[in-house]
Amino acid sequence: MDSQALWLTLRLALTTTALLLAIALPLAWWIASGAGAIRALTQAVVALPLVLPPTVLGFYLLVALGPLTAPGRLIIRILGHPLAFSFSGLVLGSMLYSLPFAVQPLVAGFRAIDPALGEVASTLGASPLRIFRTITLPLAKSSLIAAAVLTFTHTVGEFGVVLMLGGNIPGATRTLSIALYDQVQDFNYAAANRTAGVLLVFSLLTLIAIYWRGASRRSLLG
Numbered sequence: 001m002d003s004q005a006l007w008l009t010l011r012l013a014l015t016t017t018a019l020l021l022a023i024a025l026p027l028a029w030w031i032a033s034g035a036g037a038i039r040a041l042t043q044a045v046v047a048l049p050l051v052l053p054p055t056v057l058g059f060y061l062l063v064a065l066g067p068l069t070a071p072g073r074l075i076i077r078i079l080g081h082p083l084a085f086s087f088s089g090l091v092l093g094s095m096l097y098s099l100p101f102a103v104q105p106l107v108a109g110f111r112a113i114d115p116a117l118g119e120v121a122s123t124l125g126a127s128p129l130r131i132f133r134t135i136t137l138p139l140a141k142s143s144l145i146a147a148a149v150l151t152f153t154h155t156v157g158e159f160g161v162v163l164m165l166g167g168n169i170p171g172a173t174r175t176l177s178i179a180l181y182d183q184v185q186d187f188n189y190a191a192a193n194r195t196a197g198v199l200l201v202f203s204l205l206t207l208i209a210i211y212w213r214g215a216s217r218r219s220l221l222g
Contacts (some may be wrong), residue, residue: 002195004171005179012087012175013048013155016094020102023095024079027107028208036210041106047100054097058164061093065165085167092167101150109143110136146210153206157199160199 009158031039049057050112065083066072077080077139085087117139118131126134137144159177168182176195 002174002179002191005174005176006198007066008087008171008173009175009177012090013152014093016098016155017092017102017148017152019091020095020098021148022036024099024106024138025103028078028103029110029136031103032107032110039139046103049097050100054158054160055164057097058093058161061161062095063090065089065092084165085169085173087166087172090162090166091127091172094158095163097158097161098154101154102147104131105143105147106140107138109146111134112143113139149206149210153203157203 062084121131162175168174168178180195
């Protein structure tokens with residue numbers, strides 16, 4: 001087991017999950033609060049990573065963050081180095097690739113809440129922010145947990161975006177999925193089996209926890 005790659009993967013997943021939820025919460029709330037062409041277009045863009053090959057997303061990010069584009073040159077001027085082939089670049093790529101896994105469960109959770117609850121609170125003088133904090137968010141707690149777990153798990157298993165945008169730099173961009181790829185390329189199947197087993201068990205236990213929680217909640221409500 002490549003312990004360095006393991007800790008970098010966990011760090012990437014934790015960072016991505018925390019930052020992405022901060023963005024996904026208001027975005028999902030806005031999407032769920034109405035209809036229209038703008039919201040439909042936003043949902044389509046958010047869901048795009050579900051059908052877009054990871055290497056395509058990684059390629060466009062690699063080009064956009066490089067010296068060939070104006071935003072890329074601006075980033076280099078500010079930071080002194082490109083975001084590509086850095087941990088910060090991996091976080092950005094992971095956030096974009098995992099965006100639907102954070103937003104879609106939250107949208108479903110917000111839409112399942114009876115709008116009358118917010119309307120009653122509004123007539124009593126509650127502000128939209130207070131309604132969201134005291135009514136909407138607690139009622140959507142299960143969706144929030146699902147979004148966090150799915151985002152974290154999906155980031156742990158990323159390969160295409162990580163490989164295209166971060167390459168394979170030990171201690172900087174080499175995650176467990178990249179380490180597994182290298183082990184197979186080196187015909188080190190014993191190490192590859194251990195790495196793959198860790199990823200498999202982790203993903204399976206995460207999904208069991210999500211479905212178990214959902215089943216327990218339904219049984220309590222029933």
